[in-house]
Amino acid sequence: MKCPGCYAYDAAHLGGGQTLRDLNDRRGQSLVDGVLEVVDRLKPLHLSIVGGDPLVRFRELELMIPPLLSRGTHVQIVTSAFRKMDPTWANLERLHIVVSIDGLQPEHDARRAPATYDRILKNIAGQRVTVHCTVTGQMMKRPKYLAEFLEFWTPRPEIKKVWFSLFTPQVGDQMPEILSPDERQQAIADMMQLRKQYPKLDLPEAVIRQFASPPHSPQDCVFALTTQTLSADLETLITPCQFGGNPDCASCGCIASMGLAAVAAHKLGGILSVGTIFRASIKIGQNRAKSRERLARKLQTNDPLRILPEKQASCGSLEQGPK
Numbered sequence: 001m002k003c004p005g006c007y008a009y010d011a012a013h014l015g016g017g018q019t020l021r022d023l024n025d026r027r028g029q030s031l032v033d034g035v036l037e038v039v040d041r042l043k044p045l046h047l048s049i050v051g052g053d054p055l056v057r058f059r060e061l062e063l064m065i066p067p068l069l070s071r072g073t074h075v076q077i078v079t080s081a082f083r084k085m086d087p088t089w090a091n092l093e094r095l096h097i098v099v100s101i102d103g104l105q106p107e108h109d110a111r112r113a114p115a116t117y118d119r120i121l122k123n124i125a126g127q128r129v130t131v132h133c134t135v136t137g138q139m140m141k142r143p144k145y146l147a148e149f150l151e152f153w154t155p156r157p158e159i160k161k162v163w164f165s166l167f168t169p170q171v172g173d174q175m176p177e178i179l180s181p182d183e184r185q186q187a188i189a190d191m192m193q194l195r196k197q198y199p200k201l202d203l204p205e206a207v208i209r210q211f212a213s214p215p216h217s218p219q220d221c222v223f224a225l226t227t228q229t230l231s232a233d234l235e236t237l238i239t240p241c242q243f244g245g246n247p248d249c250a251s252c253g254c255i256a257s258m259g260l261a262a263v264a265a266h267k268l269g270g271i272l273s274v275g276t277i278f279r280a281s282i283k284i285g286q287n288r289a290k291s292r293e294r295l296a297r298k299l300q301t302n303d304p305l306r307i308l309p310e311k312q313a314s315c316g317s318l319e320q321g322p323k
């Protein structure tokens with residue numbers, strides 16, 4: 001598949017030099033074991049499995065989902081729903097299926113074939129899914145586009161909720177998908193209005209407000225600071241966030257980033273924002289990590305038996321890891 005607007009296979013996605021196609025993706029049992037190993041090591045509260053399309057590896061998904069859920073992790077699968085999903089997924093607590101839909105049928109089908117509307121409707125039958133639509137400049141050129149989208153999707157019993165993101169470009173991009181400042185304002189006003197008419201539109205006002213003032217940079221983005229994106233070789237990190245490359249934060253429209261920014265903007269006791277506490281905590285964590293690295297380097301360059309206090313210099317009393 002090569003969907004217009006997809007950022008994952010861009011030349012700069014991994015920072016230049018190599019692309020996702022150059023990586024040695026894990027498959028089969030090696031992928032299942034590798035994902036479980038990463039989760040056991042990093043202990044994330046939430047794991048989002050995105051594409052390409054994760055359903056390309058549906059056999060591996062079917063194997064890894066039960067053990068992932070049994071670890072207490074919330075698992076989100078972001079898919080185009082180009083194929084049917086395991087019917088048992090509909091009832092699994094902590095499993096969230098998000099179906100990416102690029103606008104109304106004519107626009108979506110042109111961009112996303114073979115994952116057309118007809119196919120999505122067949123493939124999500126019996127499931128409980130969230131619809132996610134990335135709003136583009138083209139959509140905002142047509143009045144009431146978002147309302148028509150909600151009108152189509154929200155009455156369906158398979159649809160639990162609907163999310164909107166705004167298209168996020170890379171720095172310097174010139175593309176029709178990019179919203180002009182007026183279109184961005186209009187999208188924000190539309191979402192504010194539509195959330196009252198369509199309860200399945202799961203966008204609290206505080207989150208919608210964040211679309212008007214996105215983070216200035218990845219260092220300012222709570223989402224980028226609290227998440228880690230790993231490619232399918234389970235080694236290559238995608239930075240600074242899931243968009244990779246050099247994303248234009250000032251035009252960011254990622255719902256996840258806006259959601260966490262809204263949490264960070266919340267003031268505890270009306271005085272101190274959660275973000276202030278969070279950033280201070282990150283700083284402390286980074287300083288501690290640097291101290292640990294310095295200590296580890298020192299230990300490597302010295303004879304450990306010389307720098308340990310005499311009474312600890314035996315196997316029985318040596319504690320693992322620096323304090």
Ligand code: SF4
Nearest residue numbers: 221241247249252257
């Ligand atoms: S999620 Fe948005 S604001 Fe955060 S680093 Fe990525 S592009 Fe920038």
